[in-house]
Amino acid sequence: MVLNAKSRFLKTGRIALPGRVAVPGRVAMLAMLVFFFAVLLSPAMLQAETSPDIKQYTIHRDKKTDIDFPRKGVVRLPDITVVEKSGIYKIDIDVVVNAPADYVRYVLTDYSRLYRLNPSILESKVLGQGEDGVVKVKTRIRGCASYFCEELERVEKVQVLPTGQIVAEIVPQHGEFKSGKTNWLITAMGERCEVSYRAELKPDIYVPPVVSKFLVKKAIKQEAQTGFSNLERIAVNLCRGQYSEADKPAVCE
Amino acid sequence: MKYYRDTRRGIFSVWVVLVAFIVCSCASDPVIGYRDDIEPVLQQKCLECHLPPEGEGYASTGLSLRSYDALMDGTMFGMVIIPGDSRRSVLNKLVEHRAGALKGMPPGSVKALTDEEIELFRLWVDQGAVFN
Numbered sequence: 001m002v003l004n005a006k007s008r009f010l011k012t013g014r015i016a017l018p019g020r021v022a023v024p025g026r027v028a029m030l031a032m033l034v035f036f037f038a039v040l041l042s043p044a045m046l047q048a049e050t051s052p053d054i055k056q057y058t059i060h061r062d063k064k065t066d067i068d069f070p071r072k073g074v075v076r077l078p079d080i081t082v083v084e085k086s087g088i089y090k091i092d093i094d095v096v097v098n099a100p101a102d103y104v105r106y107v108l109t110d111y112s113r114l115y116r117l118n119p120s121i122l123e124s125k126v127l128g129q130g131e132d133g134v135v136k137v138k139t140r141i142r143g144c145a146s147y148f149c150e151e152l153e154r155v156e157k158v159q160v161l162p163t164g165q166i167v168a169e170i171v172p173q174h175g176e177f178k179s180g181k182t183n184w185l186i187t188a189m190g191e192r193c194e195v196s197y198r199a200e201l202k203p204d205i206y207v208p209p210v211v212s213k214f215l216v217k218k219a220i221k222q223e224a225q226t227g228f229s230n231l232e233r234i235a236v237n238l239c240r241g242q243y244s245e246a247d248k249p250a251v252c253e
Numbered sequence: 254m255k256y257y258r259d260t261r262r263g264i265f266s267v268w269v270v271l272v273a274f275i276v277c278s279c280a281s282d283p284v285i286g287y288r289d290d291i292e293p294v295l296q297q298k299c300l301e302c303h304l305p306p307e308g309e310g311y312a313s314t315g316l317s318l319r320s321y322d323a324l325m326d327g328t329m330f331g332m333v334i335i336p337g338d339s340r341r342s343v344l345n346k347l348v349e350h351r352a353g354a355l356k357g358m359p360p361g362s363v364k365a366l367t368d369e370e371i372e373l374f375r376l377w378v379d380q381g382a383v384f385n
Contacts, residue, residue: 112356116330119341123351230331237329
């Protein structure tokens with residue numbers, strides 16, 4: 001009897017009991033659990049339960065500007081290449097930004113407000129500035145590959161070269177990067193500019209092979225798209241000075 | 254018969270655990286209301302600068318705090334609240350001084366937010382930043 005019930009359970013996931021009462025087996029119970037956690041206890045459901053007065057809200061990012069931004073990102077199709085080799089992510093981005101070079105450079109070197117460039121920059125602080133013009137900047141970023149997120153801290157030494165190039169080198173002792181170098185080349189093109197971004201980053205975290213690395217590369221591309229869109233928006237708004245001169249860089253006055 | 258009893262006991266245990274989980278998850282954080290908890294703090298400590306058209310904060314960023322809709326519209330640089338994600342929301346970054354003390358909000362120490370008020374903002378945004 002017991003053996004019969006067991007074997008039937010293995011085949012069907014249900015145990016037929018004497019008296020023809022069918023009781024869910026372990027498979028069915030597991031399915032119920034998964035359903036419960038996945039659907040009934042999802043954050044949206046909990047939120048709906050606790051907040052009946054939810055107001056449907058549409059966010060108009062560019063409502064306050066006269067600029068006719070395209071719906072998805074401002075930057076026109078940046079050329080983004082992400083290659084991973086031996087744990088080092090090599091990122092090449094070339095993009096034309098519709099804002100003057102000085103403003104773009106100003107936004108990129110406004111280190112305390114780097115968080116404006118991308119929501120994934122959770123913190124940005126200036127730790128100190130040397131006499132040689134090298135600024136130590138700490139940022140905490142959240143990187144997400146699909147549903148898996150990791151917060152990474154990095155400290156960089158950033159310098160603006162006489163050529164206008166911005167170069168940054170990661171200080172490996174601080175944060176979750178073993179090494180890294182970043183180079184921003186901003187070339188003026190009248191009212192627009194071309195931005196070339198080159199970076200080699202070696203995060204000090206384990207990324208499982210193949211699929212995860214594919215997801216990381218995909219995430220980097222998405223974040224780059226967001227970052228350049230915001231860079232252009234901020235630079236354009238500062239340039240047009242719609243609200244105040246307070247934020248304008250000296251070079252633009 | 255033994256398996257029947259074991260299975261019933263198993264199901265009962267699972268439901269007990271689930272009910273306990275629901276109770277715990279619902280009772281863990283109080284629900285923060287915009288009208289009751291957030292708006293008074295904004296009015297008391299932020300509105301002076303973020304009141305259009307002459308408020309200094311409004312003039313420099315375009316962020317008006319006159320209403321919930323205005324808050325959700327954000328600044329000329331983008332939105333300041335990402336509903337459900339206080340870690341990534343600019344508002345929380347600023348009030349928690351994650352952009353350094355000099356760039357924190359409100360500026361100066363006279364109207365600095367208390368730890369309790371900062372926590373209110375965090376919970377409210379994490380709970381969806383709804384108009385309630």
